[in-house]
Amino acid sequence: MSTKKRTYRGQSSEARRAERRHRLLDAGFQMFGENGFHATSVKQLCQTAGLTERYFYESFKNREELFAACYDHKLDDLLQAILQSLQPLDRPPIELAEMGLSCFFQALKQDPQMARILLIEIYGTQYDLQRLYQRSIGRFSMLVQNIALKQLPRPSNRSFDMELLATGLVGVCIQMAQRWAIEGYQQPPERLVMNCMLIFGGLGDRLAAG
Amino acid sequence: MSTKKRTYRGQSSEARRAERRHRLLDAGFQMFGENGFHATSVKQLCQTAGLTERYFYESFKNREELFAACYDHKLDDLLQAILQSLQPLDRPPIELAEMGLSCFFQALKQDPQMARILLIEIYGTQYDLQRLYQRSIGRFSMLVQNIALKQLPRPSNRSFDMELLATGLVGVCIQMAQRWAIEGYQQPPERLVMNCMLIFGGLGDRLAAG
DNA sequence: TACATCTGACAATGGTTCATGTCAACATAC
DNA sequence: GTATGTTGACATGAACCATTGTCAGATGTA
Numbered sequence: 049m050s051t052k053k054r055t056y057r058g059q060s061s062e063a064r065r066a067e068r069r070h071r072l073l074d075a076g077f078q079m080f081g082e083n084g085f086h087a088t089s090v091k092q093l094c095q096t097a098g099l100t101e102r103y104f105y106e107s108f109k110n111r112e113e114l115f116a117a118c119y120d121h122k123l124d125d126l127l128q129a130i131l132q133s134l135q136p137l138d139r140p141p142i143e144l145a146e147m148g149l150s151c152f153f154q155a156l157k158q159d160p161q162m163a164r165i166l167l168i169e170i171y172g173t174q175y176d177l178q179r180l181y182q183r184s185i186g187r188f189s190m191l192v193q194n195i196a197l198k199q200l201p202r203p204s205n206r207s208f209d210m211e212l213l214a215t216g217l218v219g220v221c222i223q224m225a226q227r228w229a230i231e232g233y234q235q236p237p238e239r240l241v242m243n244c245m246l247i248f249g250g251l252g253d254r255l256a257a258g
Numbered sequence: 259m260s261t262k263k264r265t266y267r268g269q270s271s272e273a274r275r276a277e278r279r280h281r282l283l284d285a286g287f288q289m290f291g292e293n294g295f296h297a298t299s300v301k302q303l304c305q306t307a308g309l310t311e312r313y314f315y316e317s318f319k320n321r322e323e324l325f326a327a328c329y330d331h332k333l334d335d336l337l338q339a340i341l342q343s344l345q346p347l348d349r350p351p352i353e354l355a356e357m358g359l360s361c362f363f364q365a366l367k368q369d370p371q372m373a374r375i376l377l378i379e380i381y382g383t384q385y386d387l388q389r390l391y392q393r394s395i396g397r398f399s400m401l402v403q404n405i406a407l408k409q410l411p412r413p414s415n416r417s418f419d420m421e422l423l424a425t426g427l428v429g430v431c432i433q434m435a436q437r438w439a440i441e442g443y444q445q446p447p448e449r450l451v452m453n454c455m456l457i458f459g460g461l462g463d464r465l466a467a468g
Numbered sequence: 469t470a471c472a473t474c475t476g477a478c479a480a481t482g483g484t485t486c487a488t489g490t491c492a493a494c495a496t497a498c
Numbered sequence: 499g500t501a502t503g504t505t506g507a508c509a510t511g512a513a514c515c516a517t518t519g520t521c522a523g524a525t526g527t528a
Contacts (some may be wrong), residue, residue: 056474056525064474086384090516100476105517171381181440185433212434212445212453219433220426220457223395227425230391235422243422247430250460266495266504274504299485310506315487 069107071097076118081161085115085169112173119170122162123184127191129155134195142249145196149221149244153237156225163229167222188221189214196248197255213251220247279317281307286328291371295325295379322383329380332372333394337401339365344405352459355406359431359454363447366435373439377432398431399424406458407465423461430457 053061075096079088090111094101108114133151134144156163170180192214224240263271285306289298300321304311318324343361344354366373380390402424434450 054473054526061474084384086382089514100478101517102476102519110516168381171378172383178440181437185437207449207452208456209445209449209453212437212450213456215437216430216434216453216457219429219431221429223429223432224422224426227391227395227422230388235419239417239419240422242417243419243426246418246423246464247426247457247461250462250464251457252460253463254456254460264496264503271504300487301485310508311487312489312506320486 065106068097068099068103071099072104072107072114073118073121076114077122077161077165080115080118080169081164084164085111085172115165115169115173119165120183122159122165123187126152126155126162126166127187130191141196141198142245142252145248146241146245148191148195149241149248150237152221153225153228153240156229157233157237160229160233163225167226167229185215185218185222188218192217196252208255217248217251220244275316278307278309278313281309282314282317282324283328283331286324287332287371287375290325290328290379291374294374295321295382325375325379325383329375330393332369332375333397336362336365336372336376337397340401351406351408352455352462355458356451356455358401358405359451359458360447362431363435363438363450366439367443367447370439370443373435377436377439395425395428395432398428402427406462418465427458427461430454 055061056064059067072093075093079093079096088111090101090104093111093114094104104114108117130148130151133147137144139147156167166184170184173180189211193210196217197210197214221244224244228235228240265271266274269277282303285303289303289306298321300311300314303321303324304314314324318327340358340361343357347354349357366377376394380394399421403420406427407420407424431454434454438445438450
């Protein structure tokens, strides 16, 4: 029971453990991103990671937990990339929106595994839908609200629902991105950005008009 | 081997077979729509249908095929309801769009099982993505193109992509509907319609302008 | 070197599901 | 009534998977 820790291959116990976890995450990106969640078993993940099943359960309770970790990583990556693309932040909202959208589509194209995990596979897990929603759409929706819709005059008509509108705009991006991914990223990202902006801008005009 | 067919309980062989298939479909609507695809086994489906597993494989190759049949049924129902709501067809597009959207959201609220199957569970099946796309988003996208975007002047700028824009508008509806369903249909449908129309109308203005 | 810890390969267990098969009881036609 | 098609209950077996356990050998420590 007195499992003392010690270095092994020049690494501390924590470092070894962290590296195993990292390798499992990488295996998750690869397998989930290429074959999908349901086509990937724990055994396959371990084989890809070069580990035994025993070490899988050292870091994750089950397959879904690993997927959730992969999902969160990729979502953070994407959101951070978008945020960084929004420099300088004091530009007009219309330009910020275009910059953010451009980053969004290019990031998905550059990392198709991420695209599949974020856009498609997430729907396949049995994970609680509330959490899914909060994790992804909600965060994007907040981003859209803060950047694209914030600086508009508060509309008089109280039926306008900024959260709902932001959700709708996120839906535009996701739906276009899904279609784009399914068709193999054939169109240039600028084309997607341009057509997104048509919808974003149209809504902006409407809101500005009252 | 000479399996002759004959009436049984006053029904022909085909009628009995069709009824069994129908009961399995109903069981699918219920189980898939309430518990989800992955939480539903063939055995459970058969129990709900009041049939034995043997008869499951009489009508469907596997669980996914039954799900696909359920999905197609519900999708047809929804599209047909929307089409019927668009009478008379010679109204201005803006009104047609509103009528169609209103029908869309109300239909989802009235049949939450359908909503779950069409909006959520479909992503959980391992079904080929191309087919999924063609089955649902593509058909809705065509509808949007034909009704809402058709009568607008052909825009001069050739970067405008009507298919892409229609896909984006479908994304608005789906994303809003998903959120609405997850939150338990709390908001009145009119509110969703109104905010959808804000986006639809804004795009319409943009296209008309240029 | 001697000993404790760590690792990887693999076995074992227990569970689930799909898909097919068996067979006695039932309904119908003749 | 009898033969035959039909049905439902249940059995069967194969396959797969998650999860835990075992153990010999590798690696570090003293």
